[in-house]
Amino acid sequence: MLDPDSGLSLTIARIVQRLKGSSLHSQLERQARVSLHKPEIKLESLKEDIKDFLRTSGWEKKLQNAVYSELNVFPSPCHPAAPPEHMKEPLAYMRKAQGNWEKRILKSLNSMCTELGIPLAQKRPVNEQKELLNKWNEMGTDEPDLSLFRPVYAPKDFLEVLMNLRNPNYENGEQLSFRNHLGLIQVPLKVKDIPELKEDFSELGLNIGQLGIDDSAQVPPEFFENEHVRVGQKVLAEQDSAAAQQYVRQGCPTALRADLWALILNISNQPEDILYYEQLKSNVIQHDLLVDSLIYKDVKLTASNDDYYFVFEDYLYQVLLCFSRDTSVLEHFTYSSATPPKSYIRGKLGMEEYAVFYPPNGVIPFHGFSMYVAPLCFLYHEPSRLYQIFREMYVRFFFRLHSISSHASGIVSLCLLFETLLQTHLPQLFYHLREIGAQPLRISFKWLVRAFSGYLATDQLLLLWDRILGYNSLEILAVLAAAVFAFRAVNLMEVTSLAAAEAVLADLSTLKVMPLLQIFLFATVT
Amino acid sequence: MGCVSDGVIFSALSWLGGGTEPARPGVAVIDIRFPRGAAADVQEIVFRNFYTAFLSVRVQRPGPGGPRRWVTCLRDHRLMPCPHTEEGSQDYFSLHRHQMLCDMDQVTAVRFILRQPSPVWLHFTIEELQIFPPGQKSPQKDFTSWLSQLTPPEQPASLHGELPDPEKVSTEVQQMWVLTEVIRARQAAARIGRFDVDGCYDINLLSYT
Numbered sequence: 001m002l003d004p005d006s007g008l009s010l011t012i013a014r015i016v017q018r019l020k021g022s023s024l025h026s027q028l029e030r031q032a033r034v035s036l037h038k039p040e041i042k043l044e045s046l047k048e049d050i051k052d053f054l055r056t057s058g059w060e061k062k063l064q065n066a067v068y069s070e071l072n073v074f075p076s077p078c079h080p081a082a083p084p085e086h087m088k089e090p091l092a093y094m095r096k097a098q099g100n101w102e103k104r105i106l107k108s109l110n111s112m113c114t115e116l117g118i119p120l121a122q123k124r125p126v127n128e129q130k131e132l133l134n135k136w137n138e139m140g141t142d143e144p145d146l147s148l149f150r151p152v153y154a155p156k157d158f159l160e161v162l163m164n165l166r167n168p169n170y171e172n173g174e175q176l177s178f179r180n181h182l183g184l185i186q187v188p189l190k191v192k193d194i195p196e197l198k199e200d201f202s203e204l205g206l207n208i209g210q211l212g213i214d215d216s217a218q219v220p221p222e223f224f225e226n227e228h229v230r231v232g233q234k235v236l237a238e239q240d241s242a243a244a245q246q247y248v249r250q251g252c253p254t255a256l257r258a259d260l261w262a263l264i265l266n267i268s269n270q271p272e273d274i275l276y277y278e279q280l281k282s283n284v285i286q287h288d289l290l291v292d293s294l295i296y297k298d299v300k301l302t303a304s305n306d307d308y309y310f311v312f313e314d315y316l317y318q319v320l321l322c323f324s325r326d327t328s329v330l331e332h333f334t335y336s337s338a339t340p341p342k343s344y345i346r347g348k349l350g351m352e353e354y355a356v357f358y359p360p361n362g363v364i365p366f367h368g369f370s371m372y373v374a375p376l377c378f379l380y381h382e383p384s385r386l387y388q389i390f391r392e393m394y395v396r397f398f399f400r401l402h403s404i405s406s407h408a409s410g411i412v413s414l415c416l417l418f419e420t421l422l423q424t425h426l427p428q429l430f431y432h433l434r435e436i437g438a439q440p441l442r443i444s445f446k447w448l449v450r451a452f453s454g455y456l457a458t459d460q461l462l463l464l465w466d467r468i469l470g471y472n473s474l475e476i477l478a479v480l481a482a483a484v485f486a487f488r489a490v491n492l493m494e495v496t497s498l499a500a501a502e503a504v505l506a507d508l509s510t511l512k513v514m515p516l517l518q519i520f521l522f523a524t525v526t
Numbered sequence: 527m528g529c530v531s532d533g534v535i536f537s538a539l540s541w542l543g544g545g546t547e548p549a550r551p552g553v554a555v556i557d558i559r560f561p562r563g564a565a566a567d568v569q570e571i572v573f574r575n576f577y578t579a580f581l582s583v584r585v586q587r588p589g590p591g592g593p594r595r596w597v598t599c600l601r602d603h604r605l606m607p608c609p610h611t612e613e614g615s616q617d618y619f620s621l622h623r624h625q626m627l628c629d630m631d632q633v634t635a636v637r638f639i640l641r642q643p644s645p646v647w648l649h650f651t652i653e654e655l656q657i658f659p660p661g662q663k664s665p666q667k668d669f670t671s672w673l674s675q676l677t678p679p680e681q682p683a684s685l686h687g688e689l690p691d692p693e694k695v696s697t698e699v700q701q702m703w704v705l706t707e708v709i710r711a712r713q714a715a716a717r718i719g720r721f722d723v724d725g726c727y728d729i730n731l732l733s734y735t
Contacts, residue, residue: 079618081572081654090616103734110731121727167612169577169648188646190611287727327721343729353723358732360721406612 010077015070023272024066031059058239062268065241069266072245072472073396075335089337089405093167094187094412098337098404101161105364106341108152113290116148120343120358124288132285140304140313146297151367155449158366158402159184159442162412165404182434183419184441189406191417193424197479198521201471203249204514206522211251212463212514225253232256241266249470251463251514258379264469265392269385277384280322283360287325291359295320299370308458312377319373319387320365323394329361332395337405338362363399368446371453372398375461397474401449409474414448415441417478422485425524429489438498443505444481451477455508464513480513483520487511551645556638556652568630569660571621577650578640579609583621585628586635594634599626602641609644623660 019025032050035041041049054060078087089095113120124132135141163184166172170188172180180186192200204210209224219225228250235243236259244263252260262268284292299316303309309316323329333340340362348354373390380386400410407413422440423430433440447455451474452464467476484505485492491504560566568585583600600621606614623630636657642650721727 079572079620081574081620081656082618086618091612092616106732106734113731120729120731123727171646171648188611190608190613283721287722325721341732343732345723345726346728346730349730356721356723356727356729358729 010080011071014074014077015067018070019063019066022066023270024062028054028059028063031057061239065239065263065266068241068245073335084334087335088333089407091167091406093169094165094404094406095337097161097165099339101158101404102339102341105152109290109341109364112149112152118290118293120290122288124286128288129285136281136318138314139317142296144293144296146293146300149293149297151298151301152294152364154367155446158411158449159445162404162415165412181416181419182423182430183416184439185412185416185419187406187412187416189413189416190408191413191420192475194421194521194524197475200473201467201476201479201517201521203470204467204518204521206518209250210514210518211253211466212460212512213518215251229253229256232260236260236263239263245470245472247470248466252466254459257462257466261379261469262385262389265389265396267385267388267392269382269388273388274384277322277387280325280387281318283325284321289324289359291324291364292321294365295324295370298365298367302368302454303370303374306374306454309371309374309377309454312374315377315383315386316370316373318383319390320370322387323391324359324361324363324365326361326391327357329363329391329395330357332399333362336399336403337407337410338399338403363394366402368450368454371450375453375458375465378458378462396472397468398451400474401451411448414474414478415445417475418444418448418481421479421482425482425520426486426489429485429492432493433501436496436498436501438495438501440485442498443502444485447481447484447508448477452480452508456511456513457509460511460513476517479520480517483516484508484511486520486524487516551642551647551650554640554642554651556640556655558636558638558655558657560634563634565632565634566659568633568636568657569623570658571636572618572654572656572658573652574618574654575605575614575616576653577606577615577647578642578652579604579606579644579650580641581605581652582639582641583626584637584639585630585633586637587629587631587633596637597628599628599630601627609642610646618654 031054035050035053038053041053051060054063075087085095089098109120132139163186165185165187167187172186181188198205202208209228211225211228214224215221215228232247232253233256235247236256241263244260248260248264267273295317299313299320303316304313330340340357341359341364342355343358344351345354345356372394373386376386376390376393380389397409400407401414402411404410404412419430419441430440451468452461456464464476464480468474488504492501495501495504565587571583581600581603582598583603584596584598586594586596589595589597603621605617605619638652638655640650640652
């Protein structure tokens with residue numbers, strides 16, 4: 001692989017280059033210049049004194065947080081000889097599969113556009129713009145006719161694609177042999193087994209306090225909860241991203257969660273961020289996109305029907321409509337296996353100067369997309385802050401759940417991890433379900449794609465998402481899915497059809513996630 | 527396959543086992559002889575893997591006595607952490623001089639011994655093989671050498687009336703120029719937040735290419 005020294009240099013160079021243009025850079029310069037007036041800065045030891053000043057005033061910590069954030073988001077640099085598509089996705093056949101899947105989506109969107117006779121994008125007339133601006137905070141009261149629109153795809157369509165994913169260099173024989181996987185996913189990706197997961201998720205161990213277990217009514221708060229809250233307040237006071245990420249592995253106290261997540265994601269509500277959000281809002285007002293109708297439809301079908309989330313309907317429009325206009329999201333395509341859809345200004349087909357991305361952020365929403373935003377509405381009430389948190393969560397985690405890649409947190413690996421865990425540790429259950437035509441992944445896929453949003457109770461979901469942030473990985477979703485099957489194994493062994501199995505697992509709202517995870521990882525006899 | 531560009535030594539490959547087909551799992555050997563029987567020093571070997579699990583490299587070079595001998599310079603280097611799974615299967619790798627067990631001077635031939643013990647793969651090989659002699663650095667490498675001068679040792683420059691060496695100054699200036707070119711090229715791709723073209727976002731259908 002890459003020589004460790006040059007790998008480190010490349011990483012440093014990349015981070016320096018990315019931070020150079022940022023507002024943090026200009027703020028640091030301004031602070032350094034301002035500090036020159038201070039008496040403790042002496043000319044002889046200028047460099048050291050300024051460094052000390054930046055450290056004591058907390059600016060060095062901000063820089064550390066920014067560097068840590070970059071390290072978390074961007075993958076380690078590729079070999080210099082590797083082309084850019086290699087960083088997106090190293091395996092050629094997966095790139096091809098993702099390309100084919102995207103083509104299908106584009107065809108579907110194009111045909112919807114021609115059938116309905118609605119343009120992909122059009123400028124809103126002035127009176128319509130005024131009207132939208134007036135009811136910006138209550139777009140949920142609008143009842144547009146969305147009956148002709150249909151979602152571009154649903155998770156089960158995506159599952160069909162993943163099931164048919166094959167490595168052309170792999171012995172995919174027709175007869176069942178050790179080469180074939182017994183589940184739905186047939187690609188030989190490396191997934192972790194329980195001993196490796198135990199090591200990775202060691203903070204979830206039986207002898208370590210957890211929120212979600214050790215804060216229940218029966219446990220006196222002096223044992224764990226009070227101290228944990230105190231440590232959390234200290235972490236917030238220090239404003240250290242890395243410490244916060246380590247801390248939330250044991251769960252976030254409800255009162256501190258919003259600030260801790262913002263610290264981990266390195267979101268600080270600067271004036272320019274609020275201004276950026278306002279700019280996006282004005283873009284929404286000016287142009288009407290076909291994708292907007294898809295968003296409306298999705299929110300009406302999913303979040304509005306959910307007992308917990310229907311109150312946030314207006315927030316969801318405010319976030320998702322602006323999200324579609326945000327070109328900064330395009331950056332994540334350098335490390336995502338997906339490619340943003342492209343189009344040309346009317347009349348200028350093929351001319352590169354008139355090429356644009358559609359939608360501006362390159363992300364076409366699917367059925368259930370709004371459920372990524374809904375849980376965050378419990379934590380953040382100011383639209384621009386809610387927006388930033390969602391955007392950061394999307395470009396760090398959620399994009400991996402609906403694109404085909406070999407990444408360890410990609411949906412393909414999560415599916416394979418789930419199936420492998422179930423097959424290894426509940427072989428009888430797995431065999432039984434397979435025999436009755438109820439492949440377990442058919443039931444759990446929708447949980448994985450939505451990161452369990454809309455299936456778990458919200459407090460439990462937030463405890464789960466604490467761990468996603470803490471471990472910077474989505475693997476915990478697959479472990480939880482397997483743990484849920486393990487929990488309901490007795491009932492599942494008695495069912496005789498897919499529908500009955502679905503019924504057993506239809507309602508997860510009473511589940512407590514942390515005990516399930518702990519038992520599955522640490523208390524099951526292997 | 528083989529390519530010839532400035533600084534890259536080898537061109538034509540001779541594949542053991544006949545033909546240019548990648549091999550079934552087991553062992554495969556790729557022989558490389560430098561054109562016109564020339565001998566060269568090897569600094570770095572770069573290639574793209576295709577499902578090879580372990581790589582051994584032997585070179586033919588003059589022995590202490592005089593006549594040329596085959597010497598193993600890399601033994602069972604692991605390319606795929608688990609031979610049955612995809613990790614590392616299509617990655618790019620670099621082998622540097624300092625990782626080798628022997629000297630890489632005056633090499634006349636290089637033999638790559640590829641091993642893939644897992645029976646699940648249909649074929650395995652290595653591709654896009656390139657061998658670099660010393661002194662030839664890709665622009666990327668220039669970038670990193672500049673960076674290593676970013677935190678120089680804490681010694682004040684001791685000019686004392688001496689003029690700096692013009693050779694040194696000109697290479698440093700060259701490196702700085704390469705760096706600014708790289709940064710300028712990257713900055714051109716910076717987003718400025720506009721998704722329309724001159725206020726117009728009236729678009730055709732989405733294109734498939």
